[in-house]
Amino acid sequence: MSLLKRIQSSLLTFGQQGKDSFEYLGLTVRKGELVSYKVYENPTPRVEAELGKQLPYRMLLDKYFGRFAAASGVRICDVSESLLDGEDRYRLVFTLDRRLSHREKEQLLTYFFENLELPEICAAVRQDAAALAQSFDMGVWPLQQIGVETDVHAAIRVVKYYLDLTQDSGRRRACDRDFVDRLGSAFALNLEPQARSLLQIAQHRYRPVFVGINRDTENSERKLYFKSDAFGRQTEHVLPMSESLVELCGWERVVTKADLGALHKQGLYLEGIASTLERADEWRLYFAYLPRWRHSRV
Amino acid sequence: MSRKHGWKKTLTLASSAAILTTGLVGCTNKVEKITSYFAEQNFEEALNYYKSKIKDKDREELTAALREIILALPEQFAADEIDYELARKTLDTVEAMHLSGMSEDLLVVRAKIQTLVNSKQAWLTAEQAFADGDFLAAAASYERVDPMDPNHEAAVEQIAKSFAEYEASILAQADALATQDDYDAAISLLQEAIPNLEDAAALESRLEEITAAAEEFRLAEERRAVLAEAEEEASNGNLEEALGILDRYKTQSGDSSAELQTLYDQYAADYINATLQQVQEIMDAGEYGEALEILEHARQVAESEQFDALLAEIEAVRPVYLSELRAEERDRFEKIERNETLKDTQGNSYSAASGNLFQLNATKGSWTSEPGMVEYVLNSNYSLLSGVVAVDDESDSVKSELTIEGDGVVLYTLPLSVSTEPTTVSVDISTVNVLKIQLAIPENDGKLIAILSGFYLEK
Structure with a gap:
């Protein structure tokens, strides 16, 4: 089945379910080839209502995050399932309110980990957040989201957390040479292999918005997320820019010009891009509905 | 016998x-x-x-x-x-x-006889052609009459006569064609005839006259068509187009006829009067920006001291529109194209024709929270900020907040949601150096677009 057909099939499934919870379609590209794709749901109230009925989410909430999820300033932002290495994975991610103070976020982090028994990961979260804040001279603590990925039995496989790059200054940062250097320095990573692509993405009007980290007891993987700077009417005219970027970054084998055109006709555009910092050849492309399309579906 | x-x-x-x-x-x-x-x-x-x-x-x-x-x-x-x-x-x-x-004599005599045979035939042909009015052919045949021929002397006279008749006939034909306004045919006729005459001075002179008459005729025809086109536009109320047609024609052709100028002056006067009346009505409605634009445009169409006077009058009393200010900082702030119309969640329409319609766009999602903002440096030059805030009908069902800050101090806050009615805003900014208008979504994910309509600053 072609990529487009698979995407159309996935979108159709969501439409049939009538949940209107489609948020993103994510394509993982490695060495210029498609290795997986996934549809991300937006946790509308309806989805949240159903969460309690579904395993393993019910188990997760009951067993680990009851106190955390009920705390003020916390809400579920992402629930999704995927197939990884032949195994079903369940993801549950919470957002921390941007207006929370550093101390409040620290308290919530404690609640999050209190039943998980993963003190080393908890420490790593604090360390990563502090490193990023220091490297970019941030005035706020950048922890934005935190969650887990589990197997079907609700066993934690990975802790996921997201560090915000936009909160402190009120301005979105541009990804320039200095930004790449600071980011590499924060996590002690050599970003030279992907620096050119990162700068190309920035030149196509994408701005870095956060760093997402997957961590288990042994490994960690960091992704830098970009979001399109286009808004309102501008999003109707992003297709040529997407075409140019896909060509420059060598993703044409995954998403051809024809695919981009067909997706655009369906109201989807390349809203987000993520770079795996530890792997220069791995990228994730996120397609979302154009604002007017999304509105017309609501 | x-x-x-x-x-x-x-x-x-x-x-x-x-x-x-x-x-x-x-x-x-x-x-x-x-x-x-x-x-x-x-x-x-x-x-x-x-x-x-x-x-x-x-x-x-x-x-x-x-x-x-x-x-x-x-x-x-x-x-x-x-x-x-x-x-x-x-x-x-x-x-x-x-x-x-004897053989050489015989050859010579035979040749002479044959020459005379041809000469006699030429004479007869020439006479017939002359009688038929084909003077050019007649002249050509007369020229073939041999000097041995007793008609030779007469033929020589007839050659001159034939050319004279030919010239007269060509002039008569050309004049007749020109009289019928068929100048192209007349010119072609003369141009073709000129090489046939050794002395074509008369034809050349007539060619010049007719060519000049033809050009005059062409210009007159062109002018008639242009005037008719302009009259058509004017009768349909398109005075600007009518003036444009006359002006372009004047420039291209160099035509300075009184007829053209009279019509131009008449349309210009009508246009100036109509524009002044329109502008006055718009001014009375308080739409100074639109009035200014119309006047600036009208000045390009027709010159009038009345336009200049009215411009000065508007400049003295009008407020400054938000669209005239340069934003020092802006994010998710969009000026709406003049040909667009926005709708709010209550079904009201907002035209961007005056060029002073904006959208402030805020979004909040799992990835980012992106408030919309715009910032102007006012240097305390204005006393009051006024305008209408509404919620665009493309907004999601989220709660949002519009704030107006002066030098970092919140001067005005307006909660916005899809149920918000259009709200007239009026904020004292007499001491404000830096004005910031911001739209943010504090809680649920979604997008809200605020419409800023007719915002202006009073001096």
Whole structure:
């Protein structure tokens, strides 16, 4: 089945379910080839209502995050399932309110980990957040989201957390040479292999918005997320820019010009891009509905 | 009959002359016999006699006598004293005698006779062509009349006459065509005729006159069409277009006719009056920005001191529109194109025709929270900020907050959601250096677009 057909099939499934919870379609590209794709749901109230009925989410909430999820300033932002290495994975991610103070976020982090028994990961979260804040001279603590990925039995496989790059200054940062250097320095990573692509993405009007980290007891993987700077009417005219970027970054084998055109006709555009910092050849492309399309579906 | 008689006479005289010249009595009788046969046009007998009676000793005398006869033939033929057939038979008979030394004379005489035959035909053709009014053909044929031809002198006169008639006829035809406004045909006729005349001064002069008349005619036609087009536009109320048509024509053609100028002045006056009335109505409605734009545009269309005076009047009283200020900082803030219209969640429409309609766009999602903002440096130059805030109908069902800050201090807050009615905002900004308008979504994910309509700053 072609990529487009698979995407159309996935979108159709969501439409049939009538949940209107489609948020993103994510394509993982490695060495210029498609290795997986996934549809991300937006946790509308309806989805949240159903969460309690579904395993393993019910188990997760009951067993680990009851106190955390009920705390003020916390809400579920992402629930999704995927197939990884032949195994079903369940993801549950919470957002921390941007207006929370550093101390409040620290308290919530404690609640999050209190039943998980993963003190080393908890420490790593604090360390990563502090490193990023220091490297970019941030005035706020950048922890934005935190969650887990589990197997079907609700066993934690990975802790996921997201560090915000936009909160402190009120301005979105541009990804320039200095930004790449600071980011590499924060996590002690050599970003030279992907620096050119990162700068190309920035030149196509994408701005870095956060760093997402997957961590288990042994490994960690960091992704830098970009979001399109286009808004309102501008999003109707992003297709040529997407075409140019896909060509420059060598993703044409995954998403051809024809695919981009067909997706655009369906109201989807390349809203987000993520770079795996530890792997220069791995990228994730996120397609979302154009604002007017999304509105017309609501 | 008269020709034959004339020929006999001529031939007889020639024979006598030959006898006197030779003085050879023995031969003379035989030669006379033969020449008398020629005089009687009895060529067969002449040939028979020659074959039976003429000896070698007679040949010299005979040759001389017959040479005289044949050398006289062209003149006789030219004078129509003999016809072509008689001349030909005479020459054929002499040729048949094979007299020594005669062949060259025979060739010369035959050629002269043929030339005269052609000349006579040319005369006849020329006369017919002249009579038919084909003067150029007549002249050409008259020129082919040979000097030996008795009509030659007349032909020379006729050549001049033919060209004169030709010239007169061409001039008459060209004038007739020009009278019918068929200037192209007249010009072509003259241009084709000029090379046919050695002295074409008259035709050239007429060509110049008609070419000038043709150009004048073309300009008049063009002007008529332009005036008609302009009148059509004016009658449909499109005075600006009518003026444009006249102005473009004036510039392109250099036409400075009174007719054109009168119409232009009339339309300009109508346009100025209509514009002043329109602008006054718009001013009365408080839409100074639109009034200014109309006036600025009108100044490009027609010059008027009244426009300048009204512009000065508006400048003195009007507020400054948000669209006239330069934003120092902006994010998710969009000026709406003039051809667009926005709708709010309550079904109201907002036209961007005046160029002073904006959207402030805030979004909040799992990835980012992106407030919309715009910042202006005012340097305390204004006293009041006013305008209407509404929620665009493309907004999601999220709660949002519009804040207006002056130098970092919140001066005004307006909660916004899809149920918000259009709200008139009026904020004191008399001491504000830096003005910031911001839209943020504090809680749920979604997008909200605030419409900023007709915002202005009073001095």
